[in-house]
Amino acid sequence: MLILSNTTEEQTFTIIPRYEPTEDVTITFVSETENKQTHQFVYSATYLNGYLSISNIFSPVLKLNNFYTFKVTIGDALLYRGKAFVTDQTNLPKFTLNDNKFVSYEGNNNEFLTI
Secondary structure (H helix, E strand, O other): EEEOOOOOOEEEEEEEEOOOOOOOEEEEEEOOOEEEEEEEEOOOOOOEOOEEEEOOOOOOOOOOOEEEEEEEEOOOOEEEEEEEEEOOOOHHOOOOOOOOOOOOOOOOOOOOEEE
């Protein structure tokens, strides 16, 4: 899953496509909340060592705390399908969707009761 931000600046993400693209790719984003297409753009992506790098300035800006499904295609041929989440958090290695919603139990009592 990609983690994107709700910024007006250019964002770059990298995917592993099913095969090497030979022409421009079309990227389509669909909001899971609204269940409709929100962004579509054509891009001459950079393919290197099995990875496809895509850069774009999203206009309108992606909505904060929303999930998007996206697909990368050439014509009718599907190159990649994925999911993205939009956040304004910057500490991405420690990012979690369950921030402060799950409390782990720190006890060491492994006993259980059988009836």
